Amino acid sequence: MLLDRRGRALATLRLSVTDRCNLRCTYCMPEAHYTWLEKPHLLSFEELTRVVRLLRVQGLEKVRITGGEPLLRQELPKLVGMLAQSGVPQLALTSNGVLLEKQAEALRAAGLQRLTVSLDTLRPEVFSRLAQRSEIASVLSSLRFVRGLGFQELKLDTVVVRGVNDGELVDLVRFAGEIGAEIRFIEYMDVGGATRWEPGLVVSQAEILEKLRAGYGSAQPLAGRGSAPAERFRLSNGQVVGVVASVTRPFCADCDRLRLTADGQLLLCLYARTGLDLRQLLRSGAGDDEVSGRIAEFWMSRQDQGAVDRTRVRRRSGYVSLKELRADPRLEMHTRGG
Numbered sequence: 657m658l659l660d661r662r663g664r665a666l667a668t669l670r671l672s673v674t675d676r677c678n679l680r681c682t683y684c685m686p687e688a689h690y691t692w693l694e695k696p697h698l699l700s701f702e703e704l705t706r707v708v709r710l711l712r713v714q715g716l717e718k719v720r721i722t723g724g725e726p727l728l729r730q731e732l733p734k735l736v737g738m739l740a741q742s743g744v745p746q747l748a749l750t751s752n753g754v755l756l757e758k759q760a761e762a763l764r765a766a767g768l769q770r771l772t773v774s775l776d777t778l779r780p781e782v783f784s785r786l787a788q789r790s791e792i793a794s795v796l797s798s799l800r801f802v803r804g805l806g807f808q809e810l811k812l813d814t815v816v817v818r819g820v821n822d823g824e825l826v827d828l829v830r831f832a833g834e835i836g837a838e839i840r841f842i843e844y845m846d847v848g849g850a851t852r853w854e855p856g857l858v859v860s861q862a863e864i865l866e867k868l869r870a871g872y873g874s875a876q877p878l879a880g881r882g883s884a885p886a887e888r889f890r891l892s893n894g895q896v897v898g899v900v901a902s903v904t905r906p907f908c909a910d911c912d913r914l915r916l917t918a919d920g921q922l923l924l925c926l927y928a929r930t931g932l933d934l935r936q937l938l939r940s941g942a943g944d945d946e947v948s949g950r951i952a953e954f955w956m957s958r959q960d961q962g963a964v965d966r967t968r969v970r971r972r973s974g975y976v977s978l979k980e981l982r983a984d985p986r987l988e989m990h991t992r993g994g
């Protein structure tokens with residue numbers, strides 16, 4: 657088990673496999689044009705699997721494949737198969753759902769066990785406004801399709817933005833119940849900078865729970881959160897919902913995750929400005945012991961608590977300036993996997 661300087665054990669890897677996306681969610685990548693990571697710099701499936709295999713020995717319990725939109729990565733089921741063989745106990749994927757109906761069976765067959773789909777609204781006009789693409793029909797159709805495929809876990813992730821989708825929480829919970837998914841409401845975070853985030857757009861956990869109680873009578877906290885980002889609540893109808901309070905009640909003290917950008921930068925925090933250049937190390941011919949040793953050293957040096965530090969900032973606005981973002985695309989949420 658690898659412990660960092662705050663005693664946090666490394667257990668989860670968020671593996672971003674592409675920075676590209678077929679949506680342009682206003683809270684994530686609102687711009688029309690981005691500087692993409694260079695194709696030859698993307699880690700190959702063999703490189704990604706090697707990293708996971710080495711981390712497994714260091715106590716890694718869970719890999720979540722993400723992006724950008726991970727389903728845009730060519731031959732993703734092949735990577736899922738390779739990761740499933742690496743022996744990591746939990747293999748999960750987060751997708752916006754647009755291409756999922758076409759790929760879900762192949763992903764399941766390759767060994768994917770857990771699926772999270774982002775769904776912020778059930779209303780076509782709100783979807784088009786939030787995602788800047790009219791793709792709600794394919795997302796909903798994918799969701800209805802995947803429920804029959806026997807995934808061990810099916811979750812919905814909803815970023816709540818004031819004045820946009822905060823009136824839909826009760827409807828979204830009902831929809832989650834219909835498809836057998838657990839829904840998690842996420843406070844809108846200020847990662848990146850192109851999003852024009854401002855504090856007034858954040859709907860806090862307290863407000864989210866108030867809305868759920870107004871719709872369902874009660875929302876009782878459940879024990880046993882561990883290192884999971886969501887606090888879970890049981891509603892009066894028995895349904896369980898999660899709330900990820902990354903802005904108002906950050907969970908940095910329990911954070912067990914490492915992030916890898918598609919071009920091989922290892923990051924210790926969603927708010928990290930710099931990371932470890934794993935691509936360079938992997939491509940320098942370094943042996944397993946050296947790669948493992950460098951990753952271990954990197955995790956053990958960790959003391960960040962990015963989201964907690966952000967709560968101490970007075971007059972909080974976007975995290976990084978547009979100029980800095982254009983100079984380094986890795987500072988954006990869509991390159992670091994959300």
Ligand code: SAM
Nearest residue numbers: 683684723724725751752774813844845993994
């Ligand atoms: N494209 C996939 C998707 O949308 O599910 C995977 C990548 S996306 C960056 C991963 C997660 O980050 C999504 O659930 C998304 O809603 C969340 N996310 C993106 N920007 C966010 C923000 N500003 N605040 C909170 N969550 C955000």
Ligand code: SF4
Nearest residue numbers: 677679681684724752
């Ligand atoms: Fe794309 Fe996901 Fe970001 Fe939306 S949240 S723009 S779907 S990466």
